[in-house]
Amino acid sequence: MYTFIINPHSRSGKGLTIWHTVEAQLEQRQICYTAFFTKYQRQATTYVRKLTSDGSSRVLVVLGGDGTLNEVINGICFPERVTLGYIPTGSSNDFARSFGIPNDPLRALEIILNPGRTVHMDVGTMSYEGKHRRFAVSAGIGFDAAICHEAVVSKWKRILNRIHLGKFTYAVIALHRLLLTSTCPFHIVLDDEKEVSFPKGWFAAVMNHPCEGGGFYFCPDARPDDGQLDVLVVSGLKAPALLLTLPFALFGKHTKFHGVHLFRCKKVSIHTASALPVHTDGEPVFLQRCFTASIEACPLKVIVS
Numbered sequence: 001m002y003t004f005i006i007n008p009h010s011r012s013g014k015g016l017t018i019w020h021t022v023e024a025q026l027e028q029r030q031i032c033y034t035a036f037f038t039k040y041q042r043q044a045t046t047y048v049r050k051l052t053s054d055g056s057s058r059v060l061v062v063l064g065g066d067g068t069l070n071e072v073i074n075g076i077c078f079p080e081r082v083t084l085g086y087i088p089t090g091s092s093n094d095f096a097r098s099f100g101i102p103n104d105p106l107r108a109l110e111i112i113l114n115p116g117r118t119v120h121m122d123v124g125t126m127s128y129e130g131k132h133r134r135f136a137v138s139a140g141i142g143f144d145a146a147i148c149h150e151a152v153v154s155k156w157k158r159i160l161n162r163i164h165l166g167k168f169t170y171a172v173i174a175l176h177r178l179l180l181t182s183t184c185p186f187h188i189v190l191d192d193e194k195e196v197s198f199p200k201g202w203f204a205a206v207m208n209h210p211c212e213g214g215g216f217y218f219c220p221d222a223r224p225d226d227g228q229l230d231v232l233v234v235s236g237l238k239a240p241a242l243l244l245t246l247p248f249a250l251f252g253k254h255t256k257f258h259g260v261h262l263f264r265c266k267k268v269s270i271h272t273a274s275a276l277p278v279h280t281d282g283e284p285v286f287l288q289r290c291f292t293a294s295i296e297a298c299p300l301k302v303i304v305s
C-alpha cells in the first residue's frame with residue numbers, strides 16, 4: 001500500500017496534471033494506494049504526523065517540489081518505519097538531481113514500484129529559538145535564504161515554470177536580490193570546537209546534498225549518507241565578484257575561488273550580527289541571528305533506483 005502526498009500547485013499548477021498521468025498508471029496496474037492532496041502550506045506536515053504516529057510500516061510517496069518534501073519529512077514520527085519515494089514536480093528538484101531520480105514522472109513511478117536500491121539518507125535538523133526543523137537537502141542563512149524568501153512571492157517562478165525554465169527561477173531572483181542584500185559579520189562554530197569568523201559574510205549554506213537552488217553545487221562533495229554536513233560560507237567579495245563566482249557553482253567549480261570557504265562537520269552553529277533570512281530546503285524560516293544544524297540519529301530510507 002502506497003500513500004501519495006501530492007502538491008497539486010507544485011511547478012505553478014503542473015503538479016495536478018502530472019498526478020493524473022501517474023494516477024492513470026496506478027489504476028491500469030491495479031496498484032493499491034491512497035492519495036492526499038495538500039491545500040495549503042504546512043498541511044503535509046500535519047497530515048504525515050497523524051498518519052505515521054501509530055508507528056506502522058509505510059511507503060510515503062511525495063509528488064511535489066523540495067518544499068513539499070521538506071514538509072513531509074518534518075511530519076514523520078517513526079523514521080525507521082518509513083520508506084520514502086519521490087516523484088519530482090517542483091521548480092528546482094535538487095533532491096531528485098542528487099539521487100538521480102528521473103524528472104519523467106512515469107519513470108520515477110516505475111522506480112518506486114520496482115525498487116532496486118534504497119539509500120539510508122541522513123536527515124538534518126535546524127534548531128533555533130527552542131524550535132526544530134528537519135531538512136533533507138540544505139539549510140542556510142543570508143543571501144541564499146533571501147532568494148528563497150523572495151521566490152515565495154515572486155512572479156518569476158510562475159513565468160519561468162510556464163515556459164519550462166522553472167529551474168532558473170532561483171538564478172533570476174538571485175540577480176534581483178544581489179542589488180538589495182549587503183554583507184554582515186558571520187561567526188561559525190564547527191563541532192563545538194573550531195571557531196571561524198567572517199567579517200563580510202554573504203551567506204552560509206549547510207548542505208546534506210551537493211546542490212541547492214536548482215542545481216548550484218555549493219558543496220560538490222557532500223554525500224547524503226556520510227553522517228556529515230558540508231558547510232559553504234561565502235564572504236569578503238564585492239557584489240560583482242559574487243555575481244561572477246556563483247555561475248561556476250552550477251558546475252561545482254567555485255570551490256577554489258577567493259571568498260569561498262568549505263567545511264565538513266557533524267554539527268555547526270552559525271551566528272550573524274544582524275537578523276537574516278533563513279531557509280530549510282528552500283522553505284523560509286523568517287529572520288534569525290543564530291541557528292544550529294546537526295544530523296538526526298535515525299536516517300530515512302529513500303528509494304532511489
Ligand SMILES: Nc1ncnc2c1ncn2[C@@H]1O[C@H](COP(=O)(O)OP(=O)(O)OP(=O)(O)O)[C@@H](O)[C@H]1O
Pocket residue numbers: 007008009010011012038039040041042043064065066067068069071089090091092093094282283
Ligand atoms: N495546495 C497548495 N496551494 C498552494 N501552496 C501549496 C499547496 N500545497 C503546498 N503548498 C506550498 O507550496 C510550496 C512549494 O511547493 P513545492 O516545493 O512542492 O513546489 P515548487 O515551489 O514548485 O518547487 P520547488 O520547491 O522545487 O521550487 C510549499 O511551501 C508548500 O507548502
